[in-house]
Amino acid sequence: MTYTPRAVAGMLGIAPTTLRTWDQRYGLGPSKRTEGGHRRYDEADVEVLRRMVALTGQGVAAASAAVLARQEPPARAHSPISAAEAIQARRGFLAAAKRLDEPLMLGLAAKLLTDHGVVSVWESVFVPCLVELGELTAVRGLGVEIEHLASGSVLQALRDVPRAVGPGVLAALLSCAPEEQHVLALEALGAALSEEGCQWRSLGARVPAEALCDAVTRLRPSVVLVWAHRADLAELVPLDELGALPGSLLAVAGPGWIGLPLPPGVRRPASLADAVELVLDRVRL
Structure with missing residues (x-):
């Protein structure tokens, strides 16, 4: 043809x-x-x-x-990262972070994603490293610059994962809750969806409720997923209004939703892998 x-x-x-x-x-x-x-x-x-x-x-x-x-891109399947490889990768990334060695962190992150894929690396390496750096900052009151540079390196590596292009359904619209500023988990989900060939868009941080509803109405994605890391931020999300919009499955993610009652039909994936599978299942319908 x-x-x-x-x-x-x-x-x-x-x-x-x-x-x-x-x-x-x-x-x-x-x-x-x-x-x-x-x-x-x-x-x-x-x-x-x-x-x-x-x-x-x-x-x-x-x-x-x-x-x-x-250049024809090489066909390469990701292999899940082993426990031993994950331990070694965390040690290397944390050592580079504590030296503020951004180029090394970017290189390590890129190679890990290429070899093992977003979901495996996010859950086994990136999240444990960022949690450890955050705890060190909270305990000592120092090291904010280390945490920020490490987060920025992970963010850059995730954004370097090639996006799916061409015609096709918009598989997911990703958004933070109003006043929510943490976008890293959404970027991880987006990168993982890119690996699966899915098209997605992210509205980013601090999305007003009216703007989110308007975007859903205009784009009609298969799945709308809203992230919140605290309950007070999650409570600002207009779940009833979003759930009433036709055509899209509504999902929420992040620790802010734990324990909060959800309207019927709203899904809450427990992990990045669950969120990816939720979107893929919806697209396959």
Whole structure:
């Protein structure tokens, strides 16, 4: 099957002029032509362009992205991290954090995610490390800079996981509760969904109730998940209004929801793995 330039531009969500520019400047053009000389893209051409869109979306310069886009990504299955590997990884990451060695933390985090995947690394390495650093800060009253730099490194590594591109259903809309500022767990869920080829969007921190309801109405995601780390923040979420909106499954996550009564039909996954499976199950319906 082949596609016209207009069809490809629509599939990728880019302007036809962008497609033409990438062809003229970087040679990312169609490999086929009709008898009349009209350009036609085949599936392989479109896949290269998908990688180009993803790379430029991550901030890679267009010329460099074009080179990388032509390279076939290696098919590699993630292997769950073993207990021994997790212990060693935590030691290495914590040592780098205490030295404020951001480049090393970024390198370690990226390699762990590449080798073992988001869910395994988040649960076995990142969360234990961040909890330990947070406890040290709370006990000693020092080390806030260590905790912040470590969190920032994890955040950057998660955001570097390639996003799914192209047409398809919006699998999940992720949001913090109003006044909630902790976004790291949502970024972990988003990165894990990217590994599964799911499209998602995150509204980030401190999302007003009205804005969240408006976004759900406009986007109609398969799943809406709201994060809160304290009960007083969770109580600000308009669960009844969100639950009344058609088409989306409502879920909540984070320690702020523990013990709070939830309206019928609202789901509360207990872990990152559970949240990923919840979204995948909904998308498969």
